[in-house]
Amino acid sequence: MKRFATAGFFLALGSAVMAGQIDTSAGPRQAVAVAEGLDTPWAFDFLPDGTVLITLRDGALLAVRDGQRWQVDNAPKVVADGQGGLLDILVPSDFAETRQVFFTYAKKQFLRGSGTAVYRARLSDDGTSLEDGKTIFEIARGSGGGFHFGSRLVEAQDGTLFVTIGDRGDGDQAQNLMMHNGSVLRIDRDGNAPADNPLVGQSDALPEIYSYGHRNPQGAALDSAGQLWVAEHGAQGGDEVNRVTAGANFGWPVISYGVNYDGSKIGEGTAKDGMAQPEMYWDPSIAPSGMAFFTGGDWDGDAFVGSLKFDYIARLSGDPLREVEQISGPETERVRDVAQGPDGALWFLSVGNGALYRLE
Secondary structure, X not given: OOOOOOOOOOEOOOOOOOEEEEEEOOEEEEEEEEEOOOOOEEEEEEOOOOOEEEEEOOOOEEEEEOOEEEEOEOOOOOOOOOOOOEEEEEOOOOHHHHOEEEEEEEEEOOOOOEEEEEEEEEEOOOXXXXXXXXXXXXXXXXXXXXXXXXXXXXXXXXXXXXXXXOOOOOHHHHHOOOOOOOEEEEEOOOOOOOOXXXXXXXXXXXXXXXXXXXXXXXXXXXXXXXOEXXXXXXXXXXXXXXXXXXXOEOOOOOEOOOEOOOOOOOOOEOOOOOOOOOOEEEOOOOOEEEEEEOOOHHHOOOEEEEEOOOOOEEEEEOOOOEEEEEEOOHHHOOEEEEEEOOOOOEEEEEOOOOEEEEEO
16 A cells, blocks of 8 residues: 655644643543644545545545555546535445445536536555546536535435535525525435435426525534434524425525625525424524534534534534534634544544544
């Protein structure tokens, strides 16, 4: 396996190196820097052997294990424009048998900029390159600009894939069922719409759409019961956490708990018949990104969401759901992704520090 160092990048393993204490409701934790010097990291996931794969928005895919780091070749060719680039990564539950890995990325689309796409590839046996790569899905053409790609990938309990898509900066399209903008999609591992999707067979709707009326969902996760949740950017004062159900319309931009950035009203208010309400919302907005449900210990069943705006990790709990804790320290600057690792610890990716951390 080829492994090499890169200028400006180093690894730290063990609490003796680059660790800072963060006080939490479960007691003090050491934020250990597992990888640093990352240029605009976006997502990470774990291989069964302990390797961590990290996406960088400019298109690089990195692997980290046992104090070593290497670049994985043949990542998809991305359009690194604004918020677009190489985005989420998913190591599915059957990786040990298939060695398949899935990505979302900003793909060049004819005449109109780029759009969110899903890429499937096999990780080589030595872990140094992607093989047999293929774009299995891309959103309907028609969106330009480098905004609101959404772009989280979640494996459902039945093996299908949930994909979050932002409104691409054109809010009205989130109510247009002939566009994928502003929706949560459900596709199979070849990129097709499962036959039991809620809009299959409707002539005025795209069959991949599972829910719609979203603004920019950058966090998504399953709870222990297999229920999908998303955390999404609203406008000013309207970030939401939504419990996603098949066929639901979450209202954007007809209803919202936020206002436009100039202070003007959005749509028709905060509620309308036929449109789903959020489980909770933030005011002021925290710019949520990355989401995970925790199992075990004091935090069992709680959700964690990163804040890009206020530099903390939000812990959500209760019924009704609410933010009960803010986990923060110098390490939590612009948290882009969070996950519970195979070691049971909470891991998070800081864009501000260009680093991946583990809370010990």
